[in-house]
Amino acid sequence: xxxxxxxxxxxxxxxxxxxxxxxxxxxxxxxxxxxxxxxxxxxxxxxxxxxxxxxxxxxxxxxxxxxxxxxxxxxxxxxxxxxxxxxxxxxxxxxxxxxxxxxxxxxxxxxxxxxxxxxxxxxxxxxxxxxxxxxxxxxxxxxxxxxxxxxxxxxxxxxxxxxxxxxxxxxxxxxxxxxxxxxxxxxxxxxxxxxxxxxxxxxxxxxxxxxxxxxxxxxxxxxxxxxxxxxxxxxxxxxxxxxxxxxxxxxxxxxxxxxxxxxxxxxxxxxxxxxxxxxxxxxxxxxxxxxxxxxxxxxxxxxxxxxxxxxxxxxxxxxxxxxxxxxxxxxxxxxxxx
Amino acid sequence: xxxxxxxxxxxxxxxxxxxxxxxxxxxxxxxxxxxxxxxxxxxxxxxxxxxxxxxxxxxxxxxxxxxxxxxxxxxxxxxxxxxxxxxxxxxxxxxxxxxxxxxxxxxxxxxxxxxxxxxxxxxxxxxxxxxxxxxxxxxxxxxxxxxxxxxxxxxxxxxxxxxxxxxxxxxxxxxxxxxxxxxxxxxxxxxxxxxxxxxxxxxxxxxxxxxxxxxxxxxxxxxxxxxxxxxxxxxxxxxxxxxxxxxxxxxxxxxxxxxxxxxxxxxxxxxxxxxxxxxxxxxxxxxxxxxxxxxxxxxxxxxxxxxxxxxxxxxxxxxxxxxxxxxxxxxxxxxxxxxxxxxxxxx
Numbered sequence: 001x002x003x004x005x006x007x008x009x010x011x012x013x014x015x016x017x018x019x020x021x022x023x024x025x026x027x028x029x030x031x032x033x034x035x036x037x038x039x040x041x042x043x044x045x046x047x048x049x050x051x052x053x054x055x056x057x058x059x060x061x062x063x064x065x066x067x068x069x070x071x072x073x074x075x076x077x078x079x080x081x082x083x084x085x086x087x088x089x090x091x092x093x094x095x096x097x098x099x100x101x102x103x104x105x106x107x108x109x110x111x112x113x114x115x116x117x118x119x120x121x122x123x124x125x126x127x128x129x130x131x132x133x134x135x136x137x138x139x140x141x142x143x144x145x146x147x148x149x150x151x152x153x154x155x156x157x158x159x160x161x162x163x164x165x166x167x168x169x170x171x172x173x174x175x176x177x178x179x180x181x182x183x184x185x186x187x188x189x190x191x192x193x194x195x196x197x198x199x200x201x202x203x204x205x206x207x208x209x210x211x212x213x214x215x216x217x218x219x220x221x222x223x224x225x226x227x228x229x230x231x232x233x234x235x236x237x238x239x240x241x242x243x244x245x246x247x248x249x250x251x252x253x254x255x256x257x258x259x260x261x262x263x264x265x266x267x268x269x270x271x272x273x274x275x276x277x278x279x280x281x282x283x284x285x286x287x288x289x290x291x292x293x294x295x296x297x298x299x300x301x302x303x304x305x306x307x308x309x310x311x312x313x314x315x316x317x318x319x320x321x322x323x324x325x326x327x328x329x330x331x332x333x334x335x336x337x338x
Numbered sequence: 339x340x341x342x343x344x345x346x347x348x349x350x351x352x353x354x355x356x357x358x359x360x361x362x363x364x365x366x367x368x369x370x371x372x373x374x375x376x377x378x379x380x381x382x383x384x385x386x387x388x389x390x391x392x393x394x395x396x397x398x399x400x401x402x403x404x405x406x407x408x409x410x411x412x413x414x415x416x417x418x419x420x421x422x423x424x425x426x427x428x429x430x431x432x433x434x435x436x437x438x439x440x441x442x443x444x445x446x447x448x449x450x451x452x453x454x455x456x457x458x459x460x461x462x463x464x465x466x467x468x469x470x471x472x473x474x475x476x477x478x479x480x481x482x483x484x485x486x487x488x489x490x491x492x493x494x495x496x497x498x499x500x501x502x503x504x505x506x507x508x509x510x511x512x513x514x515x516x517x518x519x520x521x522x523x524x525x526x527x528x529x530x531x532x533x534x535x536x537x538x539x540x541x542x543x544x545x546x547x548x549x550x551x552x553x554x555x556x557x558x559x560x561x562x563x564x565x566x567x568x569x570x571x572x573x574x575x576x577x578x579x580x581x582x583x584x585x586x587x588x589x590x591x592x593x594x595x596x597x598x599x600x601x602x603x604x605x606x607x608x609x610x611x612x613x614x615x616x617x618x619x620x621x622x623x624x625x626x627x628x629x630x631x632x633x634x635x636x637x638x639x640x641x642x643x644x645x646x647x648x649x650x651x652x653x654x655x656x657x658x659x660x661x662x663x664x665x666x667x668x669x670x671x672x673x674x675x676x677x678x679x680x681x682x683x684x685x
Contacts, residue, residue, distance in 0.1 A: 193587040197572045239591040274556075274586045322579045 028314015079168010408661025
């Protein structure tokens with residue numbers, strides 16, 4: 001073992017010890033400063049809001065075991081492939097999904113033995129590549145669409161670091177690892193019917209949840225994740241006898257309590273363009289940056305407001321084109337596909 | 339007190355006089371050609387006899403499967419210029435077949451809107467024509483939104499709903515502001531009262547009130563649901579989007595007093611929905627809009643939305659084990675977009 005590899009192994013070992021055990025780990029690159037990574041091979045630098053790498057791998061201080069998902073947005077690729085790495089223990093034990101111009105390749109190495117699965121797809125960039133685990137199964141998604149499933153008994157107990165890799169040159173704009181869990185509390189901020197729609201979709205996804213339109217911090221007992229569905233109308237607020245300021249205060253209190261308890265927070269805007277406007281935008285601007293994961297219906301982000309907020313705060317942004325697709329997002333985020 | 343009594347006496351006299359005038363005119367007739375699904379014909383006046391023989395009376399088409407189940411009521415023509423709801427109702431009358439439960443259709447819920455020019459669109463009426471096979475054509479009334487003022491006038495300065503909510507005076511002639519209606523009220527209030535009586539007497543489980551709005555109105559492409567019906571509406575809107583139709587979902591709020599979805603929903607156990615499609619004839623400032631063949635909002639698209647949402651909500655209700663209403667023979671949104679409305683009428 002040469003000195004360089006040894007250094008990496010040691011760094012990964014350190015990363016394993018200090019690895020983030022919370023439900024969510026997000027890294028964005030918009031600040032222009034290098035993120036705190038645990039180990040790297042090849043050449044990596046942060047510039048113009050992107051992590052740019054060449055012929056190497058970078059690992060972040062986050063651990064991936066069973067039930068975790070890892071996601072990276074690849075802004076551009078000039079070379080053979082870009083990859084999401086998970087369960088990295090050493091050079092002989094890791095899992096990696098690579099995206100190429102013509103498809104995806106899932107590669108695992110356990111005890112030095114390598115297995116592969118591949119699926120042809122026409123890739124365009126930017127693309128969000130997700131590798132999700134559930135016990136001995138893994139699922140690969142590209143831009144939220146499942147493209148490949150595989151199983152390996154070794155994955156059930158395999159624990160290791162996560163990161164990204166590239167052969168050639170690639171730029172990454174976001175990295176995210178999470179293990180969202182239920183039960184979930186769904187509430188509407190702005191009192192639009194979007195919260196009820198999210199409840200319907202949670203039922204469809206099989207996600208254990210409570211829906212309380214005007215939920216208070218005390219309702220966050222016995223839940224693991226808070227889903228805030230943003231969308232306001234003056235009529236809705238008026239009918240509920242509350243003001244925008246009341247709703248902003250309720251949202252702040254909910255997030256504060258969620259953070260105090262270490263709960264994950266998902267923000268959704270699933271009613272599209274009709275649910276934008278001054279009132280909704282006040283909620284979006286305040287609460288989107290405080291999310292761990294953001295889901296938006298495309299026409300609700302036509303002006304790029306969600307994109308701007310998520311880039312500025314290093315948050316993953318999942319775009320859906322129809323409200324019904326939010327159920328698939330829940331299936332993915334909460335590992336309900338197994 | 340005497341003044342109040344005199345006023346009441348004068349008001350009662352005016353109502354009786356208007357009823358006499360109305361009786362002299364009788365209800366407007368329409369080109370509706372019932373299909374095999376129709377099992378009974380009725381009049382709205384069967385539910386409130388004072389309407390008999392007045393322009394406020396209107397035909398009711400009943401499709402009774404004979405199989406126990408729920409009852410759905412479809413109201414077209416609450417407003418005379420919202421033609422897609424009228425045509426959707428007529429398609430149901432001419433093509434639907436009941437399999438379980440009952441479907442009750444009133445294509446011209448306010449039949450007292452005819453016979454005067456539409457102040458909002460001079461070029462839009464009084465008829466619209468659909469072409470059929472072999473050169474055949476059928477004409478349907480395109481009338482103003484409100485009850486004919488010759489049947490109910492003068493408008494009060496302000497119309498005050500019994501709930502205390504105030505509207506501009508002309509809204510006293512708007513069927514969808516006067517629910518649940520009054521038996522001793524204006525002609526429009528009597529029509530509303532008769533519909534409310536029907537909903538109660540027939541133990542209606544679902545009410546669909548089919549409307550249109552100007553394309554730039556915030557109401558266009560909206561499904562309004564009574565709060566008890568909101569979850570059902572949410573499922574329908576979510577699913578319909580997958581067919582390429584985007585509808586906004588709005589709950590019926592407290593300030594919607596006098597509207598069908600609020601009053602009928604509060605007063606009865608029915609799940610009440612109001613569907614709004616975009617009608618260029620209702621867009622302010624448009625010159626000579628084509629209310630049938632507009633390139634952006636053609637009639638088949640609007641009728642398709644009304645029918646698809648209505649049938650979809652009934653199907654979801656069936657899945658949720660609510661009172662079942664099963665109807666066949668109704669075109670889907672895609673079918674009606676492909677073939678046009680005429681293909682689903684009887685010729």
